[in-house]
Amino acid sequence: MRMTRQRKVLLEIINQAASPLSAEEIMLQAHQQDPSLALSTVYRNLEKMLELGLCQQIRFQDGLARFEQAGLVHHHHLVCTACGRREAVPICPLHQIQQQLEAASGYKITYHEINLYGLCPDCLKKQVSEQTGHP
Amino acid sequence: MRMTRQRKVLLEIINQAASPLSAEEIMLQAHQQDPSLALSTVYRNLEKMLELGLCQQIRFQDGLARFEQAGLVHHHHLVCTACGRREAVPICPLHQIQQQLEAASGYKITYHEINLYGLCPDCLKKQVSEQTGHP
């Protein structure tokens, strides 16, 4: 893979990100360093990085493709349904039962994803104060 | 909800389906009974049915919205990455640790999804026979 100016920017953004980013979010961040970087370049590079195992794709309920750095510790995602905040959950309850699932289904399972949805601590607080009237 | 001819057809398809169907798959099946049923009608009704809790939406890696009957036992999905076959998995390892996750994250978790990907028994067999040359 030729290390172009654009690729350096994109790789850095993905590797620094605290949570999965959409192609557009990545482009917006990239524009701070290189305003001419095209959205199609973002998509083409994300595709290549997926092939090379440099990043991973995730989809939450909204159906948007989001991308995060590969090579992180195995984890899953927690999404706040009120503010959209997304964070990693390092706990995985599947490893222990994967063999059991394979035996029961006859599948050879190669990977899995778990997405959890709910209210983050902040939105939870807001919701409570709205109900009681005590901020 | 007015029980139109189209709605009867759509509800029947979703309630009979063995696995989650995309809007287009639903329309194709519906056309066997009513070839004039429009795709926009499918989408509009799926949306209404989601609101009323008559069906559920799921997204796998391809990002397509798929729909299945609501009111089924809590379950997750297993997708064959070779042939696309999708099936329900009635096992859920999350219930036991949901409280633990809530305590660790501070979130109030309302919903979750687990998707497992791998090779189904048939595709597993095919893959083996391709490698050995013995069908």
Add this chain to the structure above:
DNA sequence: TTCTAAATGCAAATCACTTGCAACTAGAAA
């Protein structure tokens, strides 16, 4: 430095999904 395959930016295309609108219809009211 030269050369070329790979990569880029731009514009147009595609795909899943949504929306505007005029015509139709379920089902409540007369």
Add this chain to the structure above:
DNA sequence: TTTCTAGTTGCAAGTGATTTGCATTTAGAA
């Protein structure tokens, strides 16, 4: 039963995300 009307439909056009074609640029091997 007929009338009426808000809810629903089909069609066509519109979105928004993602992909593709193409002429131009460029990384990095020779």
